[in-house]
Amino acid sequence: MAQTQQAQWHVRPMAVGAEIVDFPAGMEERPGVQAALYDAWLTHGILLFRNIASVEQHLAISRCFGELEIHPVPEVRSKSNPYLIELGAPIAGGGRQPTVYSFDGETRINRIAWHRDTAYTPDICKGAMLRMLEVPDTAGETLLADTAMAWDDLPADIRAKLEHLEFKATIRTAHMSTLGRPGVFWKSVVLAGDADYPGNSELSRRDGAIDARYPSVIQPAVLTHPESGRKCLFLSPTYVDRFLGMEQEESDALLRRLTEHMLQPRYVYRHKWQANDAIIWDNRRFMHAGMGNRPGEPRFGLRTTLAGPLRTGRYFDENAKAVPIELTD
Ligand SMILES: O=C(O)CCC(=O)C(=O)O
Ligand SMILES: [Fe+2]
Incomplete structure (x- = not known):
């Protein structure tokens, strides 16, 4: 019998x-x-896999990069497995309905502005x-x-200014509270209210x-990557309130300038999905965003989260304590 030669990955x-x-x-x-994959991940920062056809395979490959954690936002967790979160809803229904809004005459759902996952907590996750x-x-x-490539290209005077800079960061989930921020796409958005779209996300409604x-x-403006030693511009533009020690206006101008720098096409990978594609990103090095899709078209994803724990931050109010909630239904 002829021997079939399997292509080498x-x-x-x-x-x-x-x-x-x-x-x-x-x-x-x-x-x-596993070691070869991990090495490639540290070198390239994001890895794209094709044909990941089962939850088991998704979990097994994720675990090559570290332990998984349960996401700190219970609303997004999958009921089928606490180590998975859901993005969008399966077309067959039953899932959460996304917020719907119009942008420049086009309606989009599932838009997510530029961010790093869990960067609104002191312990950022390692990847997802x-x-x-x-x-x-x-x-x-x-x-x-x-953001490592983006850091490498910054002029020396700006790097010196950023080296010891810190910023205050706050989670923002309602689209209204992200309007006009650097790295947000929906500057001219017309928001649909709950009355028009009763399914508007639970999370947005509970924003207070x-x-x-x-x-x-x-959080620090610059993170030295704990494994590669490379410096990364450690910003999540959507979450940044203000750089410490700066007036709001100066801080906003700096954030805008840095965000424009980071979003130059030479630093950005844009992925057009095929079913069963999977991407694993190094959250310490990369930030990411969702462009959104048209209502009525399907888009449903599952995501794992890699545990850090990497304590990059601390609470702004040093006596603050996170008050977790559990969902009852
Ligand atoms: O939906 C997207 O394209 C991005 C989703 C996202 O931000 C995430 O999975 O952490
Ligand atoms: Fe994300």
Whole structure:
């Protein structure tokens, strides 16, 4: 019987990040594979996998990069597995309905402004792996920006100014509270109210209460990556309130300038999803955003979160305590 030659899996570098090619199910269990993947991840910062056809495979590959954590926002957790969060809702229904709004004459759902995951807590997560199960025909891309490359290109005088700078950060979930912020796409957005769209996300409705659950934190503007030693511009533009020691106006101008710098196309990977693609990002190095899709088109993803714990921050009010909630239904 003729021997079938299995293609050797390999890492294909992209302009930003890398794709893992010909990676069959179960390959992550072979000797040396986990270390090779981890090495590629540290080198490239994001890895794209194709044909991840099961939750088990998604979890197994995620675990090659570290332990998983349960996401601090219970509303987004999957009922099927606490180590997964849900993005969007399966077209078959039953899931949370997204906030709907119009932008420049087009209506989009599931838009998520530039951020790092869990950067509104003192212990930022190490990374996350998003697998897309249902994919829209148009739009719905995810963007990921390499803030280590962005740091490397900053002029020396700006780097010196940022080296010891810190900022106050607060979670923002309601689109209204992110309007006009650097790195947000919906500057001219017309928001739909709950009356028009009764399914507007629970999280947005509870935005006031969210302050008690996630008290504001202080984070450094520059993070030395604990494994690669590379410096990263450690900003989540959507969450930044103000750089410490600056008046609001000066702080806003600096944030705008840095965000514009970080979002130059040469630092950004834009992913157009196919079903069962999965991307794992290094959250210490990359920030990311969701472009949103059209209502009526499917988009549903599941995401794991890699535990840090990396204590990069501290509470702004040193006596603050996060008051967690558990959902009852
Ligand atoms: O929906 C997207 O494209 C991005 C989602 C996101 O921010 C995340 O999974 O952490
Ligand atoms: Fe995210």
